[in-house]
Amino acid sequence: xxxxxxxxxxxxxxxxxxxxxxxxxxxxxxxxxxxxxxxxxxxxxxxxxxxxxxxxxxxxxxxxxxxxxxxxxxxxxxxxxxxxxxxxxxxxxxxxxxxxxxxxxxxxxxxxxxxxxxxxxxxxxxxxxxxxxxxxxxxxxxxxxxxxxxxxxxxxxxxxxxxxxxxxxxxxxxxxxxxxxxxxxxxxxxxxxxxxxxxxxxxxxxxxxxxxxxxxxxxxxxxxxxxxxxxxxxxxxxxxxxxxxxxxxxxxxxxxxxxxxxxxxxxxxxxxxxxxxxxxxxxxxxxxxxxxxxxxxxxxxxxxxxxxxxxxxxxxxxxxxxxxxxxxxxxxxxxxxxxxxxxxxxxxxxxxxxxxxxxxxx
Amino acid sequence: xxxxxxxxxxxxxxxxxxxxxxxxxxxxxxxxxxxxxxxxxxxxxxxxxxxxxxxxxxxxxxxxxxxxxxxxxxxxx
Ligand code: SF4
Numbered sequence: 001x002x003x004x005x006x007x008x009x010x011x012x013x014x015x016x017x018x019x020x021x022x023x024x025x026x027x028x029x030x031x032x033x034x035x036x037x038x039x040x041x042x043x044x045x046x047x048x049x050x051x052x053x054x055x056x057x058x059x060x061x062x063x064x065x066x067x068x069x070x071x072x073x074x075x076x077x078x079x080x081x082x083x084x085x086x087x088x089x090x091x092x093x094x095x096x097x098x099x100x101x102x103x104x105x106x107x108x109x110x111x112x113x114x115x116x117x118x119x120x121x122x123x124x125x126x127x128x129x130x131x132x133x134x135x136x137x138x139x140x141x142x143x144x145x146x147x148x149x150x151x152x153x154x155x156x157x158x159x160x161x162x163x164x165x166x167x168x169x170x171x172x173x174x175x176x177x178x179x180x181x182x183x184x185x186x187x188x189x190x191x192x193x194x195x196x197x198x199x200x201x202x203x204x205x206x207x208x209x210x211x212x213x214x215x216x217x218x219x220x221x222x223x224x225x226x227x228x229x230x231x232x233x234x235x236x237x238x239x240x241x242x243x244x245x246x247x248x249x250x251x252x253x254x255x256x257x258x259x260x261x262x263x264x265x266x267x268x269x270x271x272x273x274x275x276x277x278x279x280x281x282x283x284x285x286x287x288x289x290x291x292x293x294x295x296x297x298x299x300x301x302x303x304x305x306x307x308x309x310x311x312x313x314x315x316x317x318x319x320x321x322x323x324x325x326x327x328x329x330x331x332x333x334x335x336x337x338x339x340x341x342x343x344x345x346x347x348x349x350x351x352x353x354x355x356x357x358x359x360x361x362x
Numbered sequence: 363x364x365x366x367x368x369x370x371x372x373x374x375x376x377x378x379x380x381x382x383x384x385x386x387x388x389x390x391x392x393x394x395x396x397x398x399x400x401x402x403x404x405x406x407x408x409x410x411x412x413x414x415x416x417x418x419x420x421x422x423x424x425x426x427x428x429x430x431x432x433x434x435x436x437x438x439x
Contacts, residue, residue: 007419007423016426016430040363102396120408144406147391147408190411192366195404225426246419247418247422248415254395254412256394
């Protein structure tokens with residue numbers, strides 16, 4: 001794709017880095033927070049942090065959908081599988097630790113756990129085996145929730161139910177601003193989530209919090225541009241909402257997707273692993289779709305759960321308070337092969353990204 | 363998991379489309395977008411979540427190149 005190549009143009013990237021050095025503060029350190037695992041991947045993979053002046057710190061907020069699913073919800077998924085249903089989940093999810101085991105460990109114990117690429121795969125599997133009960137573990141942010149909603153509205157097979165664990169990004173961003181000792185100076189908002197929700201939900205950040213907010217895409221030039229745009233706003237003491245990702249994000253977002261989500265889900269408060277309860281941040285099935293709720297069908301409901309294992313610092317990594325290298329277990333007791341915490345599991349987990357890129361040697 | 367990949371629509375059959383991911387052709391559900399043959403779409407977990415605006419993309423790049431070139435010219439003076 002021609003234009004995607006343009007967003008990887010090394011010459012253009014180099015010039016933007018020069019501009020970043022021009023506008024960056026000379027003394028005080030500014031903190032730019034992104035909330036998307038894919039942004040962290042781009043930043044780490046292309047070594048963007050090492051191109052930035054020392055006064056610019058880019059931190060990763062709660063943008064990994066696998067990391068923030070509470071252990072109790074993983075435990076519920078494991079329980080339905082141990083009771084005999086087929087648990088279908090995304091590839092990243094199988095190794096995420098619950099309170100005492102991961103879905104993969106449950107599989108070793110005899111549970112039928114299957115990896116799917118899409119909710120569509122779960123639907124097809126359920127159709128192929130009508131005599132078995134299937135459960136789809138529906139995790140992910142606003143990017144993923146519309147596909148779950150679409151399958152439910154269509155009328156999914158009778159033997160398929162859903163453990164809905166979808167979460168919303170703007171409330172988590174708002175929470176980040178309330179963390180006293182974090183003091184963020186600008187946000188880079190997640191492009192893919194924004195293709196669905198549009199720009200309007202971010203208006204609160206410049207308006208109520210005077211926080212520069214840039215919606216950005218996922219090529220290296222996109223991220224560099226977003227950093228430059230944020231720094232320019234910080235320098236000029238302005239706070240505006242800017243859209244760097246115009247090729248994919250429109251003001252109104254994806255209206256069809258939003259309508260479907262609104263039809264199927266209601267917004268409720270919920271727990272985020274490592275963070276705690278965030279008001280109005282979780283999706284739950286509406287009354288008329290409760291027949292698809294795996295909690296009801298398989299009578300599971302677990303409260304509590306052990307979110308953080310001894311020594312794991314995921315709760316601090318998730319809100320960008322520490323870098324993975326500051327966790328004493330990083331690449332010692334905790335590695336991608338033997339993850340201790342959820343941040344070392346998913347491809348969008350900050351610890352996993354730092355482990356597989358050169359970040360840990362910087 | 364929230365990764366979305368651009369692809370080009372090569373065939374549409376109702377809610378389903380065949381999309382070309384740089385050489386690999388896969389079936390994609392396009393019920394969330396209004397996509398037609400030739401459009402570039404962003405695909406996430408089997409569903410197209412947005413149609414990409416090629417014109418907008420080229421314009422963004424052009425604009426940045428112009429701004430940078432202009433600034434270079436000015437600083438050379
Ligand atoms: S390195 Fe492992 S134990 Fe430490 S914070 Fe990351 S995931 Fe948790």
